Amino acid sequence: MFTKILIANRGEIACRVIDTCRRMGIATVAVYSDADADARHRAMADEAVPIGPAPVAESYLKGERIIEAALATGAEAIHPGYGFLSENPAFVEAVEAAGLVFIGPSAASIRAMGLKDAAKARMSAAGVPVVPGYHGAEQDADFLASEAEKIGYPVLIKARAGGGGKGMRLVEAPDDFASALEGAQREGKSSFGDPAVLIEKYVTTPRHIEVQVFGDRHGQVVHLWERDCSLQRRHQKVIEEAPAPGMTPEMRAAMTEAAVTAARAVDYVNAGTIEFIVDGSGPLRPDGFWFMEMNTRLQVEHPVTEGITGLDLVEWQLRVAAGEPLPLAQDEIRLNGHAFEARIYAEDPTRGFLPAPGPLLHVAFPHGARIDTGVRGGDRISAYYDPMIAKITSHAATRTEALFRLREALGATHVAGTATNLGFLQALCRDADFAAGQMDTGLIGRKQDALTHVGPPEDAAVLFAAMAALDLDPARPHFGFRLWGSASRRVELVSDGALVARDLRLLGPGTIAVEDGWHVARFEAVSVSGGEMRARQGGRNLRAHVARAGGAVSVLLDGRITDFALIDPLAVESSGGPEESRITAPMTGLVRSVPVKAGEAVAKGEILVVLEAMKMEHSLRAASDGIVEAVHCAVGDTVSDGTLLVEFAPETREPDGEDAHV
The missing domain is CATH 3.30.470.20 (ATP-grasp fold, B domain)
Structure with a gap:
């Protein structure tokens, strides 16, 4: 048995292979791209080797780098996982030529089954039933159309290489065949470098x-x-x-x-x-x-x-x-x-x-x-x-x-x-x-x-999200105490891009009403314990798991996850604090747009950055007229709560002669 193997993959499959190797006493070597520098599979392996930038063509598909990593670390074999190089016969041959073992089939077996047309011809010869169709080499459009007529519509056009639904088109009538063929060939070439197709009878169910x-x-x-x-x-x-x-x-x-x-x-x-x-x-x-x-x-x-x-x-x-x-x-x-x-x-x-x-x-x-x-x-x-x-x-x-x-x-x-x-x-x-x-x-x-279909958020989910957003805990001493009347807090949230505005009225110990002007939902026995919140609504006992990060709140209630973003007018306007010179991210999210550049003059209210978080876009705007001094983010960046995005210099006004006096 091997004493050390390299896993030429990432994510859950790499972790899966590592689990078995640990149980069997086999040391593991992970490979990782720049994007996976902190990935779980890298942390789980006994050793880890960087292999290149984030794009797969520059890292996980670089077979020579993976083989070099195996040899450098003393691995005896390479497990390909699935995807990437797992069905690449040239990689198998290169692994074996380097004196390593490929944990998978032979290059000959992969080639024999790699092209759908050749594989089906081989299976038919072996007595394995195959779908009626044309699996030959002739690729003339008129010829293929005539074969489709012989097979009988509906037919399925399929790229002979690859899989995953790429290069596949369902054709239900002869008039649609030519355009579907062009699309399948074009996708087959772009995805697998091979425009050739086969045609099969489509099984309707x-x-x-x-x-x-x-x-x-x-x-x-x-x-x-x-x-x-x-x-x-x-x-x-x-x-x-x-x-x-x-x-x-x-x-x-x-x-x-x-x-x-x-x-x-x-x-x-x-x-x-x-x-x-x-x-x-x-x-x-x-x-x-x-x-x-x-x-x-x-x-x-x-x-x-x-x-x-x-x-x-x-x-x-x-x-x-x-x-x-x-x-x-x-x-x-x-x-x-x-x-x-x-x-x-x-x-x-x-x-x-x-x-x-x-x-x-x-x-x-x-x-x-x-x-x-x-x-x-x-x-x-x-x-x-x-x-x-x-x-x-x-x-x-x-x-x-x-x-x-x-x-x-x-x-x-x-x-x-x-x-x-x-x-x-x-x-x-x-x-x-x-x-x-x-x-x-x-x-x-x-x-x-x-x-x-996703319906509007439940009243209970709104309650729990609002409590997390406002940091409310009914167990605190004097919670909601007033000399007269009932305490009330207004909360504005966004869920799935829609505004959710509610009043939370505190009616007594552990009793809260959620009101929207015409509808009132009353909850009793409201409690908070870490990330778990409980309440009773009528005869229904509610228990939710709530997670908050920055201005984002996520509620898991009765199997449904509802995500909310807390609207903070100050944060949305400038997110920059008293000086209004440092525009920071109000929550973790993805930068969707940066419509300004360093050196540009902008007016009050102009958008500086658009941040997407919890399925909602947040426009971060200039709080005053001024100049953009520096931009520290780009479209596609994932930024965490508090990350500096833009440095902004508000316009300063010198007092004129009439008003300049002490």
């Missing part, structure tokens, strides 16, 4: 089911059951589960046998996944699935397979790469219970799932679920990399119980500082069709509006 396979250097190939990855948006997986709902013994036997046959056909060694497209229009049947592609690496969703088998797939990878036989034979691999995995991303579902890079002001995960993450509170999601925050995996004896546990774990996860898809994932877990196992790859698209 598709499910995506894949089989985990493993091979060793002793001729053994086994499967570790199947996973259902049908919950997707834009061909990107969202929630995965194992085993697939509705799976019959006959279907499972046919699909797993086909997967093992596919792996044997390319002499496959190490972890891989055979992906199938499945007819989901009715019950699963042995003649209703077709080979789609093979992922020649470990998958993001491998934890659900580990959940139902009780195995550590990274350990298997290491043992196989070290030349050991597979730890178990096929009849020794058990299927136990059901598992789900949900991917938590820094993205905004209400804005078309746009990535939301930025600071993670607060991160708290629940107990009772598996958490795979590469971040901590205080870290930031970089615009340079995939915006994944974490994966949550649940496991139980039944599908119903495992889904309940996943929903509970998502509802207890608190991430503040940037937009996330947590609410969307919870809505998906509550969807009746998904709960019944009746889903296909189009489910999210059909229900996206309902799944991403």
Whole structure:
């Protein structure tokens, strides 16, 4: 077994590999870009080597630098993780030429499955069912259009290289074929350097089911059951589960046998996944699935397979790469219970799932679920990399119980500082069709509006946010005391870009009313204990987790996260203090605009910096006429509370002759 390995990846997968290596007594070497200098994976590893600037093309895709780092640190092998160089056959050959072991399949196996057209031809020859279509080399537009006619619409145009939905177009009518072909070719060339496409019959109610396979250097190939990855948006997986709902013994036997046959056909060694497209229009049947592609690496969703088998797939990878036989034979691999995995991303579902890079002001995960993450509170999601925050995996004896546990774990996860898809994932877990196992790859698209809908903040969330913003604690002596009448405080917050203005009226010990002029919400037994706040509203007991950073407050209540920003008129106008000469950030956020330059004269009220925080834009304005002396920030910078942004010299007026007297 290896004594030291280098991990050619970052984030949660690097941390995942390090966890297994620690348990096995294997030392680890991390690599990191400039953007990851303080990343969790760097801190976890035994050693860490810088490999370049933030862009992946200048760091994590620089295979020669990674190999140099492995040799310099005495590592014996390189684990590629997934993504980046994990399916690059030239990198595999370079690793082996340097005398190192690549923890993954051979370059020949990767090449054999790297181009979809060649892979499907090979699978068809091996007897693995493939989707009817054209997988040849001819790329003339008129010829491809005629092939589409033969196949019958609707058809799917797919870039033959790469994956992840790039270079893919659904065409439902002949008149749309030419423009869709141009788009697929253009995207294939820009994403993979290859404009060639293949054309397949489109399965109208598709499910995506894949089989985990493993091979060793002793001729053994086994499967570790199947996973259902049908919950997707834009061909990107969202929630995965194992085993697939509705799976019959006959279907499972046919699909797993086909997967093992596919792996044997390319002499496959190490972890891989055979992906199938499945007819989901009715019950699963042995003649209703077709080979789609093979992922020649470990998958993001491998934890659900580990959940139902009780195995550590990274350990298997290491043992196989070290030349050991597979730890178990096929009849020794058990299927136990059901598992789900949900991917938590820094993205905004209400804005078309746009990535939301930025600071993670607060991160708290629940107990009772598996958490795979590469971040901590205080870290930031970089615009340079995939915006994944974490994966949550649940496991139980039944599908119903495992889904309940996943929903509970998502509802207890608190991430503040940037937009996330947590609410969307919870809505998906509550969807009746998904709960019944009746889903296909189009489910999210059909229900996206309902799944991403966000209503106004609850009165209770407003109460807790206001208490945190105003630093109110009912347990303090003389809280709210007045000689007559009731004490009242006005608070102005912003949530999801909308103003939330309320009066908090103190009615007695632990009793507070939230009023907006016409509506009154009364809360009793209000209490504060650290980051936890409690109250009672009628017969409902409320408990919230509240996190505050600068002028931002995040409330987790009944599984819903509501982010607020406290409006401070003085901070928004100048944020510069009495001298009005140092414009600082009122809270942690992302610089969206800097419309001024050093040396410019500006008028009172003119915008100096636009800062985005908690999904709201804050315009920092000049408090008087003056001159911009220096600008210390740029668009795209993430700045913390109190960071100096602009130095500003207010205009000083000399008294004129008439008024100049003592």
